[in-house]
Amino acid sequence: MLGQEPSTVQNVLAPPAISGRRLVKNYGPHRALAGVDIDVRRGEAVAIVGPSGSGKSTLLHVLAGIVAADHGEVHLGGSRIDNLSEARRSLLRRSEFGFVFQQGMLVAELTAEENVALPMLLGGSDRGQALQAARHWLDRLGLAGRYGSFPGELSGGQAQRVAIARALAHQPSVVFADEPTGQLDSRTGAEIMNVLLEICAETQAAILVVTHDRELAARATRSVAIRDGQIESAVLTA
Numbered sequence: 001m002l003g004q005e006p007s008t009v010q011n012v013l014a015p016p017a018i019s020g021r022r023l024v025k026n027y028g029p030h031r032a033l034a035g036v037d038i039d040v041r042r043g044e045a046v047a048i049v050g051p052s053g054s055g056k057s058t059l060l061h062v063l064a065g066i067v068a069a070d071h072g073e074v075h076l077g078g079s080r081i082d083n084l085s086e087a088r089r090s091l092l093r094r095s096e097f098g099f100v101f102q103q104g105m106l107v108a109e110l111t112a113e114e115n116v117a118l119p120m121l122l123g124g125s126d127r128g129q130a131l132q133a134a135r136h137w138l139d140r141l142g143l144a145g146r147y148g149s150f151p152g153e154l155s156g157g158q159a160q161r162v163a164i165a166r167a168l169a170h171q172p173s174v175v176f177a178d179e180p181t182g183q184l185d186s187r188t189g190a191e192i193m194n195v196l197l198e199i200c201a202e203t204q205a206a207i208l209v210v211t212h213d214r215e216l217a218a219r220a221t222r223s224v225a226i227r228d229g230q231i232e233s234a235v236l237t238a
């Protein structure tokens with residue numbers, strides 16, 4: 001795992017945290033990605049915007065190794081990862097990547113702290129240590145006192161905070177967030193986006209966040225617009 005790195009100069013000199021090269025993905029005759037190049041550095045937040053069906057989720061899934069590209073390469077910290085075995089990629093996903101989805105996708109039968117600890121437990125962490133880390137992240141996300149709550153007992157915003165804690169607790173180098181605020185009202189959405197960006201900046205994770213909300217996208221370091229599976233423009237917003 002890559003450690004914390006306070007120097008942004010080092011971040012610029014280091015290889016990008018995650019890179020996609022000439023990525024192509026076809027679903028039957030439909031071309032979902034048509035040759036996408038993308039680099040995201042540690043400490044950088046990239047908003048992925050574009051119309052429905054333009055390939056945003058597909059790009060995230062291909063970069064994360066959940067979906068295999070038909071052509072192109074994916075590099076993590078300068079090393080090619082798309083050609084690794086499924087077992088190695090699955091291990092990388094657990095240790096190096098964090099995921100936040102539109103709906104928290106929390107396990108209904110587990111408490112908030114157990115949900116956050118789950119990826120660490122699956123990765124072989126000690127139960128006590130995993131739960132301690134889970135509580136630390138729940139505190140960080142303003143959920144102290146909700147350790148024992150089940151997802152059904154939480155508001156949408158609280159559940160999404162648990163999902164963010166779960167995505168960040170193992171200190172991933174890359175965080176993929178696919179419309180993390182899509183189900184929330186605009187005020188809660190803005191709060192959730194703020195906390196997500198703040199923590200990623202603090203831990204120097206690279207984050208790719210898909211959003212339909214231009215205002216939320218403007219909070220990222222830069223925005224990348226996708227149309228018909230191709231990058232249309234990259235706009236520096238901060």
Ligand SMILES: Nc1ncnc2c1ncn2[C@@H]1O[C@H](COP(=O)(O)OP(=O)(O)OP(=O)(O)O)[C@@H](O)[C@H]1O
Pocket residue numbers: 027030031032050051052053054055056057058059
């Ligand atoms: N598993 C699949 N099988 C077939 N076609 C798919 C599959 N996944 C995505 N597609 C198609 O690929 C294209 C890109 O889909 P994708 O989900 O990446 O779009 P998106 O930009 O995330 O859209 P949205 O904003 O609606 O989430 C769409 O035309 C979609 O129908």
Ligand SMILES: [Mg+2]
Pocket residue numbers: 056057058178
């Ligand atoms: Mg999508």
